[in-house]
Structures are given as structure tokens and as C-alpha cells.
Amino acid sequence: MCGIVGYIGQQEAAPLLLKGLQRLEYRGYDSAGIAVQHGGRCEGVGATGEVLGAMNDVLGVRCDEKGMEDDAGVRVVKRKGNVASLGKALAGSNGAVSGATMGIGHTRWATHGDPSDRNAHPHMSADGSIALIHNGIIENHAALRVELGKHGYEFVSDTDSEVLVHLIDHLWKSIPFMNFEGAVREALSIVDGAYGICVISSREPDKLLVARNGSPLVIGVGDGEYFVASDAAPIVEHTRRVVYLSDGEMGVITRDGYTVKSIGNIVCEKGLTELDFDLEEIEKAGFEHFMLKEIFEQPEVMQDVMRGRVRLDEGRIQLGGIADQLERLREAKRIVICACGTSWHAGLIGEYLIEEFARIPVEVDYASEFRYRSPIVGPGDVMIVISQSGETADTLAALRLAKEKGAMVVGICNVVGSTIARETDCGMYTHAGPEIGVASTKAFTAQVIVLTMLALALSKDRTMTDGEVMDALRCLNDLPERVKRILDYNGEIQSIAEEYKDARNFLYLGRGYNFPVALEGALKLKEISYIHAEGYPAAEMKHGPIALIDEEMPVVVIAPKDDTYQKVLSNIQEVKARGGRVIAIATEGDEEIRELADHVMYVPEGKAFMMPLLTVIPLQLLSYYVATLRGCDVDRPRNLAKSVTVE
Numbered sequence: 001m002c003g004i005v006g007y008i009g010q011q012e013a014a015p016l017l018l019k020g021l022q023r024l025e026y027r028g029y030d031s032a033g034i035a036v037q038h039g040g041r042c043e044g045v046g047a048t049g050e051v052l053g054a055m056n057d058v059l060g061v062r063c064d065e066k067g068m069e070d071d072a073g074v075r076v077v078k079r080k081g082n083v084a085s086l087g088k089a090l091a092g093s094n095g096a097v098s099g100a101t102m103g104i105g106h107t108r109w110a111t112h113g114d115p116s117d118r119n120a121h122p123h124m125s126a127d128g129s130i131a132l133i134h135n136g137i138i139e140n141h142a143a144l145r146v147e148l149g150k151h152g153y154e155f156v157s158d159t160d161s162e163v164l165v166h167l168i169d170h171l172w173k174s175i176p177f178m179n180f181e182g183a184v185r186e187a188l189s190i191v192d193g194a195y196g197i198c199v200i201s202s203r204e205p206d207k208l209l210v211a212r213n214g215s216p217l218v219i220g221v222g223d224g225e226y227f228v229a230s231d232a233a234p235i236v237e238h239t240r241r242v243v244y245l246s247d248g249e250m251g252v253i254t255r256d257g258y259t260v261k262s263i264g265n266i267v268c269e270k271g272l273t274e275l276d277f278d279l280e281e282i283e284k285a286g287f288e289h290f291m292l293k294e295i296f297e298q299p300e301v302m303q304d305v306m307r308g309r310v311r312l313d314e315g316r317i318q319l320g321g322i323a324d325q326l327e328r329l330r331e332a333k334r335i336v337i338c339a340c341g342t343s344w345h346a347g348l349i350g351e352y353l354i355e356e357f358a359r360i361p362v363e364v365d366y367a368s369e370f371r372y373r374s375p376i377v378g379p380g381d382v383m384i385v386i387s388q389s390g391e392t393a394d395t396l397a398a399l400r401l402a403k404e405k406g407a408m409v410v411g412i413c414n415v416v417g418s419t420i421a422r423e424t425d426c427g428m429y430t431h432a433g434p435e436i437g438v439a440s441t442k443a444f445t446a447q448v449i450v451l452t453m454l455a456l457a458l459s460k461d462r463t464m465t466d467g468e469v470m471d472a473l474r475c476l477n478d479l480p481e482r483v484k485r486i487l488d489y490n491g492e493i494q495s496i497a498e499e500y501k502d503a504r505n506f507l508y509l510g511r512g513y514n515f516p517v518a519l520e521g522a523l524k525l526k527e528i529s530y531i532h533a534e535g536y537p538a539a540e541m542k543h544g545p546i547a548l549i550d551e552e553m554p555v556v557v558i559a560p561k562d563d564t565y566q567k568v569l570s571n572i573q574e575v576k577a578r579g580g581r582v583i584a585i586a587t588e589g590d591e592e593i594r595e596l597a598d599h600v601m602y603v604p605e606g607k608a609f610m611m612p613l614l615t616v617i618p619l620q621l622l623s624y625y626v627a628t629l630r631g632c633d634v635d636r637p638r639n640l641a642k643s644v645t646v647e
């Protein structure tokens with residue numbers, strides 16, 4: 001996820017910002033940049049741009065109009081790649097940023113537009129007088145782009161964030177007696193979406209403005225100096241006194257102090273918090289492992305995945321990445337989904353969703369099998385490839401083969417600008433943020449949500465009525481709250497894990513939408529705890545696996561109240577009759593299942609199609625706790641890499 005740092009004080013800003021960005025590297029990013037406010041006051045004067053150095057990727061702007069110091073102005077250096085590359089660019093910029101005592105810095109994880117120098121933050125106003133960094137997503141960026149275009153604004157990046165800097169500039173220049181703070185406030189009242197921003201301007205050079213709505217921001221309070229960051233990691237080595245901004249709040253920071261106000265300009269009394277944790281704890285947001293952090297992040301991630309796409313007010317789904325191809329997709333003779341591992345499990349759920357909602361035939365293939373089995377695919381077929389990393393070798397090869405044979409290929413990737421994302425004809429990003437734990441958790445739920453949205457987009461005005469689509473949208477909208485409720489059962493799931501941590505084998509059973517969840521639960525357990533686990537469709541148990549059942553074999557049965565509930569209860573009875581121990585995933589309020597199962601992990605009720613997004617959560621937690629109780633390093637399981645770029 002993107003990272004923000006900011007500084008205002010007496011020290012040299014650039015090295016501090018660079019170090020702060022290094023502290024944020026753990027969050028994952030693809031480009032980095034800083035902007036400093038250089039030199040003395042340059043109030044009320046526009047600045048002109050001047051590229052510093054021969055490289056296009058080092059951008060600098062200096063004020064040079066009457067009344068300003070020679071070297072005054074905002075200067076930006078940004079670069080695709082890591083913070084070390086940014087460091088080199090700074091070193092090679094002929095001291096362009098040295099001497100400045102305030103500035104902002106950013107690590108970007110691409111959401112809108114590929115990772116590139118031009119899309120990296122900070123973004124500048126056209127006259128170079130304002131620099132802005134932004135975390136989050138501006139939902140109405142497309143409409144604002146059009147509007148600003150009418151006023152002559154040109155965009156140099158593909159990002160949603162750039163819209164914000166031009167909007168601030170426009171409001172500042174077009175509204176009489178407007179000032180920096182007012183323009184930022186005004187702009188924030190116009191944008192929809194989530195943001196954490198940090199802005200500086202050569203027109204009011206001694207001010208650092210910050211604001212938050214849905215994307216965290218912390219102000220570190222030093223002695224005559226202030227630090228800003230998206231989490232406390234870059235701050236803790238400078239000061240332990242911090243102020244956490246809440247949603248809808250804005251901070252105005254000068255060297256003499258800071259004020260926190262609401263976006264509506266009402267002063268907020270904010271107490272100082274004393275940080276009492278170390279750097280490593282901050283990076284994991286207080287969780288012991290990245291995997292656990294990522295499991296707990298899921299309610300927010302789900303909101304990010306759906307942001308601007310689930311349009312409840314209009315009763316429809318908007319998927320910008322495939323909008324131009326939607327008709328072609330709807331006319332597909334057949335859809336083939338190709339992926340590996342967890343992404344393949346998401347693909348299986350996608351099959352159920354697309355067939356139920358859109359009535360288009362779907363096949364799901366392991367990418368590694370597809371490419372070696374002389375598949376029948378060609379024009380009129382659509383292949384959907386799903387990959388968190390966007391670099392998985394087998395998935396990439398399947399994509400290339402399908403394209404070669406004339407099929408249209410749609411991608412569902414998390415990493416923006418990854419090879420798969422680039423080579424597909426069109427696609428949708430999952431916006432789950434970087435996944436650092438090797439075992440995929442939040443990326444899986446994000447993929448399933450994207451597939452759900454795709455199925456609904458394919459169905460609208462065809463196979464589903466407006467009322468049915470609306471019902472489904474409401475379910476999606478309620479999802480994050482439901483997931484939060486499951487996470488509250490964390491303690492109970494941990495106790496269950498305690499009881500089963502020494503088992504040598506596990507069986508996972510589920511039906512319908514929950515069959516792929518059984519596969520995913522088993523994969524999650526085996527990859528991080530090294531316990532052998534198998535997933536099966538519940539009804540298949542009697543065709544073989546039942547022979548394995550005895551008191552040594554825990555059986556996890558996914559049994560929410562749905563059309564197959566009674567049948568799944570019979571499966572539980574069959575396991576119990578053979579001395580097996582049952583852990584059931586059941587719908588809240590189901591007391592009947594308590595009588596049968598040894599343990600129950602509850603999830604809120606929900607429509608069948610969204611159950612995987614609920615039932616997978618306790619399974620992720622169960623795997624995590626079993627593995628950690630066995631002393632396994634869950635973030636770095638043996639023999640596994642995050643991205644499998646070899647065949």
C-alpha cells in the first residue's frame with residue numbers, strides 16, 4: 001500500500017524524507033518520490049517549470065519570477081523502482097533538493113496507471129507551485145478530469161491523484177481571496193473516495209497541509225519540527241509524541257505549531273498519544289505476522305475492491321477496465337478460467353458465479369494443465385486469467401497460448417503493470433494492496449469479489465432483473481461489516497486450533513459455492529503448518545475418503561444454512577458414526593449443528609453466492625493459529641516463494 005512521509009522544521013528535509021520512505025518499504029511499492037519546498041518565501045507568485053538534469057525521470061521546478069529568491073520553489077524528484085534508485089536520482093540531481101527544510105515523500109503502489117516515473121508521486125500543478133502526495137482512490141476522478149480539461153488543465157499522468165492537485169490549483173486561482181488551506185478544503189469537499197494527502201505550495205511556502213479520509217495519517221510532534229506519515233514507522237525514531245488524524249480531519253502544520261480542523265473548518269481538540277511500540281510492531285500494525293495483519297485487513301480491502309465499482313445508487317456495477325469489452329464478453333460462447341493455487345480456487349467460485357448469474361458456460365483449468373493438453377480454444381472464447389502477482393509462469397503461458405489461438409483474454413491481477421496485466425486484452429485490478437505473507441488471504445477474497453462483480457456486470461439487463469442485481473449489490477455492500485463480525489470470533493478459533501495443532505491429517509468438506517472454499521482451507525493449512533490436508537466436495541466423501549476417517553482425523557465441514565444444509569448434516573453424521581472429530585463452519589444462530597459437531601465456528605448469514613467470502617475467513621484463521629502454535633514461520637513457509645515465475 002502507498003506510503004506517505006512529510007517534514008517541516010530546521011533540519012535538511014531530503015535525507016529525512018528518504019530515510020522515512022525506507023521505513024515504509026515494508027508496505028510494498030513500485031515507485032517513490034519526494035518534493036521539497038526550497039529556498040525562501042515566494043508568496044503569491046506563480047512558478048515556472050524547469051527540468052533539472054538531462055534525465056526525464058528527474059523532474060524539478062524552481063520559482064523564478066519577480067519577488068522570489070533565485071532558488072526558491074517546489075522541487076520534485078521521483079522515480080519508478082525502489083527507494084535506493086530514488087536516492088541515486090537525488091544524488092545525481094546536482095543538489096536540486098539540498099538545503100530545503102520542508103518536504104513530502106511517497107512510495108506508490110500503483111492503482112490507476114502503470115508503475116512509471118510519470119505516475120509516481122508527488123504530482124505537481126502545471127505551474128509547479130503545488131506538490132501533492134495521495135494514498136487512496138479518488139472515485140470521481142474521471143468526471144473531474146473532464147471538468148478540469150474544460151478549464152485547460154492537461155494531465156501528465158494516468159493517476160486519479162493528479163486530478164486532486166489540479167483541482168486545488170483551479171479552486172485557488174478561480175475563487176477570489178482564496179488561500180492554500182481554503183483551496184485544499186474546497187477540493188476535498190468535491191472529491192469522492194478515500195484519501196490521505198500531504199500538500200505543499202510555493203505560494204504559501206511555510207505550510208504543510210495534510211488531510212485524511214479512510215487512509216491513515218499520523219503527525220509526529222518534535223521540538224520546533226513536525227513529521228507526517230501514513231503510519232508511525234518513519235516517525236518513531238524522531239519523536240514518540242504523535243497525533244492520529246481521524247477521517248474528515250485536516251492538519252495545518254507550520255514550524256511554529258499545528259492545528260487540526262474538520263474539513264468543514266471547525267477546530268478539533270486532539271490529544272497527543274505516546275508511542276510505546278517498536279518499529280517491527282508498527283510494520284505489522286501490531287500483529288505478530290503479516291499473514292494475520294492481512295487476514296484482519298480484509299474488511300478494508302473489500303471496501304477498496306468495490307470502491308467506485310459497486311454503484312448502489314445506480315443499481316449497477318461499473319468495471320472501468322472492461323467497460324469497452326463488456327458486450328464482447330457477454331457474447332462469449334464459453335469462458336475458460338485459468339490460474340494456479342489459491343487463484344485457481346477463486347476461479348472455481350467464478351465458474352459458479354458466472355454460470356448462475358450470467359448463464360455463460362465456464363470451464364476452469366489449472367494453467368499448467370491447460371498449456372500441455374492441446375486445449376480447444378479459439379475466436380469467440382474468452383479466457384479469464386487470475387493472478388495475484390501477475391507473474392506466475394504457467395498462467396502467463398496459458399494466456400499467451402489462448403491469445404495465439406484467437407481467444408480474447410481478460411486479466412484479474414493485483415499487481416498493477418505486472419506482465420499478465422500488460423499482456424491481457426483488458427482486465428480488472430483487485431486493489432488488495434501488496435500481499436507480503438506468502439500464503440494468499442486478502443488477495444483471494446479480493447479476486448472473488450472481482451469475479452462476483454464481473455458476473456453481475458455480465459448479467460445485468462440479460463439474465464437478472466434490476467431487483468435481483470440490486471439485492472446482490474446490497475449483499476456486497478454489507479460484506480465488510482459481516483467479515484468484521486467473523487474476525488471478532490478470533491479468540492474462539494484460536495482455542496480450536498490449540499486442540500488440533502498436533503493432528504497429522506485434516507479433511508475439508510464443502511458443497512456448491514463452499515466446495516472451492518474447502519480446497520482453499522486445505523491448501524492454506526498444508527502450506528503453512530505442513531499438516532497434510534485434503535479438500536473434497538462433501539458428497540464425494542462416501543466415494544473414497546470416508547475410508548480415512550477415525551478419531552485421529554479432524555474433518556472441517558463447511559455447513560452454512562443453504563439449500564444443501566440437510567445433506568451436509570448427513571455427511572457430518574457419517575463422520576461422527578466413524579469416530580471422526582468435526583469442526584463445523586455454520587450460520588450464526590444454528591444450534592442444531594452444535595449437537596452434532598465437536599466445535600463450531602460461526603459466520604453471519606448471507607446469500608449462497610457470497611458465503612465463500614465469509615466461510616473462508618475462519619479457515620484462514622484456523623490455519624494461521626495451527627501453524628503458529630506448531631512454531632512454523634507462517635510468513636515464510638518452507639519451499640515456497642510468493643511468486644512462482646518458473647514452470
Ligand code: F6R
Pocket residue numbers: 340341342343344386387388389390391392395438439440441523524527642643644
Ligand atoms: C497459496 C498461494 C499460491 C498462489 C499461486 C498463484 O496461498 O499463494 O497457491 O495462489 O502460486 O499465484 P498468483 O496468484 O500470483 O498467480
